[in-house]
Amino acid sequence: MVTPRSRGSTSSGLVDRLDAAGHVTRHRESTDRRRVTLRTTEAAQQANAAFLGFAGREIAGSLRAAPPEETRAALAFLDRMTAAATTANARLARRARTGG
Known part of the structure; x- marks a missing residue:
């Protein structure tokens, strides 16, 4: 069972991994230090666009064949x-x- 406490630490771990991999950056734009805005990096946006372009063609072909x-x-x-x-x-x- 996921408790509110474990949910937070799980989210934190996920964000830590995304940050370490260069997919997101953290920004503190508020005086409330608990509030963090996540932004995707340019590299992550480019990788996503490349994947979606490729996947879109593959998915469209599968749909046409179904x-x-x-x-x-x-x-x-x-x-x-x-x-x-x-x-x-x-x-x-x-x-x-x-x-x-």
Whole structure:
């Protein structure tokens, strides 16, 4: 189970790794030292654009090759997953408001 405390340290670890890899930089733009703005680096933006350009072509080719019934089934599945996640988020938000 992820507790609020472990969530913070997990997020911190992730940001530390992204920073160390040169993907993001931290900026403190507020007098509140706890508040940090993350910005992607130019190198990360270029790598992302290159990947998305390549992946976009690959994905488009796969979509063109997929039979319509397969595409409909995949979309129906994703719709169900989106509805389930939306329901779960709403339930969590209610729980947070009511404290239960």
